[in-house]
Amino acid sequence: MPELPEVETVKRGLESILGPGPVSIVQIQLGVKKLRYNPQIELLSQVKGQQLRAVRRQAKYLLFELESHYLLSHLGMTGSWRIENDQRKHDHIQIYLSDGRILTYHDARRFGMFEVFPKSALKSHPRFVGLGPDPVVDLGFSGDYLYQKFRGKTAPVKVLIMDQRVVVGVGNIYANEALYLSSINPLKKASKVTRQQCQLLAKATVDVLNDAIECGGTTISDFKQAGGSEGYFQNFLLVYGRDRELCRFCDAPIRSAVVGGRNSFWCPRCQKK
């Protein structure tokens, strides 16, 4: 589910649900089944009683900022957070809050991550070392930047634009959409993408991510905002999931193929180059 717009949507939802009053962590309970990465138990016990200061987003990660530590959450493919004191199948984390509410993490496929680490370790945390710029936050993300990153790369441009070391936040849905918006064929070798195409791609990436944030993300099957509601950017998708449907611009049938292991969609007429 969650690419940058979905994580940003969850972050904003959590902020409005949890804030602005002071709330602190009473206890954190983990389910029996493990997520992909899990916190050290002794660190978990250290955060009891700490106040929740903020909810942040770094790339596709959520960070609950406490007094001395961060709780890091990655939603994987099917993760979601909610406030609700009932229990459901696939609930894996319960965070008991000082106001009596319970913040619960739900994740059917358990591709998600949950970790705890001291604030001082943020910059050196292996999860964040080597990540590219954030398109909706960093001015360093530009066409010229992409052009530099694409030098000497024979991998398809779609693989590179989804590579979190090149740029964070872009997953399979928005990679397809951004390439369509900039009329670039997803199979094109990155090194052959022109500087001008890079400008278009950078702008399309920023635009599509911001538009999706405004829509509260894309809900295909699992994605839920922190309040439980769904996004609605799926109503505006131009190519993703539209195999054999007609291009909204030129009426040619949309094609699909696996690129870099992920299903990819493009218009063979609009995205020749």
Next chain:
DNA sequence: CCTAAGTCCTGAGTGC
């Protein structure tokens, strides 16, 4: 049977 929003790991291949 097939597919799925993400990330990490392994192994093959290339160039030096």
Next chain:
DNA sequence: TGCACTCAGGACTTAG
């Protein structure tokens, strides 16, 4: 032969 790097493919898991 070895090192560093790139790239392709699979693994993880459950639901529909």
